[in-house]
Amino acid sequence: MSCPEIKKTHLFLSGELNSRQAKKFRKHVKACPFCRDEANFLKMAKKTIRNTADIPDETIRRHILHEAGRRITGQRTFGIQTLPWFRTLAWGMPALAAMIVAFLVLHPAGYNPSVNEDLMEWRDELFIETYNLSAEMDDLFSNRWVTVSTQDENESFWLDDLSLLSGEFNSIRNQIQNLFENMAGI
Amino acid sequence: MNSRHAKSDARLVRAYLAGDPKAFRKLYQRYERPLFAFLLRLVRERESAEDLFQQTWMKVISGLKNYEERGTFSSWLFGIAYHGCVDHARKASRNVKDDLKSGQGLDCLPGDASGPEEQMIQREKLQWLYRAIDQLPSEQREVLLMRLNGEIPFREIAEIMQCPLNTVLGRMHYAVQSLKRMIPHESWEEKSHVLS
Numbered sequence: 540m541s542c543p544e545i546k547k548t549h550l551f552l553s554g555e556l557n558s559r560q561a562k563k564f565r566k567h568v569k570a571c572p573f574c575r576d577e578a579n580f581l582k583m584a585k586k587t588i589r590n591t592a593d594i595p596d597e598t599i600r601r602h603i604l605h606e607a608g609r610r611i612t613g614q615r616t617f618g619i620q621t622l623p624w625f626r627t628l629a630w631g632m633p634a635l636a637a638m639i640v641a642f643l644v645l646h647p648a649g650y651n652p653s654v655n656e657d658l659m660e661w662r663d664e665l666f667i668e669t670y671n672l673s674a675e676m677d678d679l680f681s682n683r684w685v686t687v688s689t690q691d692e693n694e695s696f697w698l699d700d701l702s703l704l705s706g707e708f709n710s711i712r713n714q715i716q717n718l719f720e721n722m723a724g725i
Numbered sequence: 726m727n728s729r730h731a732k733s734d735a736r737l738v739r740a741y742l743a744g745d746p747k748a749f750r751k752l753y754q755r756y757e758r759p760l761f762a763f764l765l766r767l768v769r770e771r772e773s774a775e776d777l778f779q780q781t782w783m784k785v786i787s788g789l790k791n792y793e794e795r796g797t798f799s800s801w802l803f804g805i806a807y808h809g810c811v812d813h814a815r816k817a818s819r820n821v822k823d824d825l826k827s828g829q830g831l832d833c834l835p836g837d838a839s840g841p842e843e844q845m846i847q848r849e850k851l852q853w854l855y856r857a858i859d860q861l862p863s864e865q866r867e868v869l870l871m872r873l874n875g876e877i878p879f880r881e882i883a884e885i886m887q888c889p890l891n892t893v894l895g896r897m898h899y900a901v902q903s904l905k906r907m908i909p910h911e912s913w914e915e916k917s918h919v920l921s
């Protein structure tokens with residue numbers, strides 16, 4: 540009642556398969572309900588767990604941050620830094636948009652599984668891409684810059700920017716999903 | 726997938742050691758929720774989870790200077806937390822699994838769900854999931870939480886737990902199998918598209 544390849548599902552989702560193994564696995568998973576089921580469950584579990592808002596008591600945070608500050612000496616720097624996730628998003632958004640445009644141009648008439656194997660594979664890849672990007676988005680929110688009490692105002696600036704971007708991102712993502720669902724006739 | 730943070734984590738560590746306390750704060754914020762959720766699910770008691778959380782960060786602060794960027798910061802952090810839990814269970818000389826009521830720490834709220842309806846669905850899901858996770862044997866729970874909360878790669882989980890990769894993958898798979906049996910199918914079957 541299982542599949543001998545099932546453990547690969549986990550390595551695939553954690554990005555621990557090399558590109559050749561990953562390609563092979565993607566082919567396998569199309570035909571294997573067990574591995575697909577495993578992956579779908581994990582996606583739900585991860586999404587649910589990442590939504591947890593529970594944090595330790597405020598005094599603990601203050602204590603840790605105070606201790607961290609006490610340990611170091613030297614000059615303190617204040618200024619806007621380019622946040623790493625922002626960079627990821629910065630390339631992610633145009634890449635996603637380009638993929639949608641390319642998709643519409645290449646395939647305006649609809650979807651025919653018998654003639655286009657490549658497209659199927661490409662679709663799967665796009666799904667993984669959007670999944671990864673949506674995980675990035677979840678991450679942005681879970682960072683909760685808004686809760687940080689700080690003497691400078693840079694963080695709140697970034698938060699405003701962020702909420703705008705997230706709305707935009709989600710609408711693109713929904714569009715892609717609708718597109719696929721219509722095509723697949725779901 | 727945690728590798729997406731690995732480089733920026735390393736940058737933040739270096740910035741902090743060079744004297745920038747803000748860098749540490751960013752690092753802290755990045756891991757506050759996933760680490761606390763991990764500990765809370767492992768020890769299933771808020772007070773102990775908070776103690777372990779603080780201990781973990783204190784070890785991080787004192788260890789950072791000697792921390793060579795051998796593995797990723799997140800693996801290091803979750804490794805410290807994991808070993809803290811193991812010690813905690815040993816010191817208490819009891820198995821946390823048998824001793825604590827399942828479902829504790831469920832006062833947690835779902836985070837950034839959009840509307841009140843969506844929030845309720847998410848909350849329900851979270852409760853189902855947590856209850857089910859609490860029923861798992863501890864090794865399975867540890868692997869699952871390190872993966873889902875910490876996004877630690879399996880190869881690094883294997884190193885942290887000092888067991889073969891295949892064992893870790895087996896635990897993960899068994900955990901998923903058990904959870905699937907415990908959680909109502911419709912709550913995850915329908916809308917999830919990962920690969921299809």
Ligand SMILES: [Zn+2]
Nearest residue numbers: 542544571574
């Ligand atoms: Zn399979």
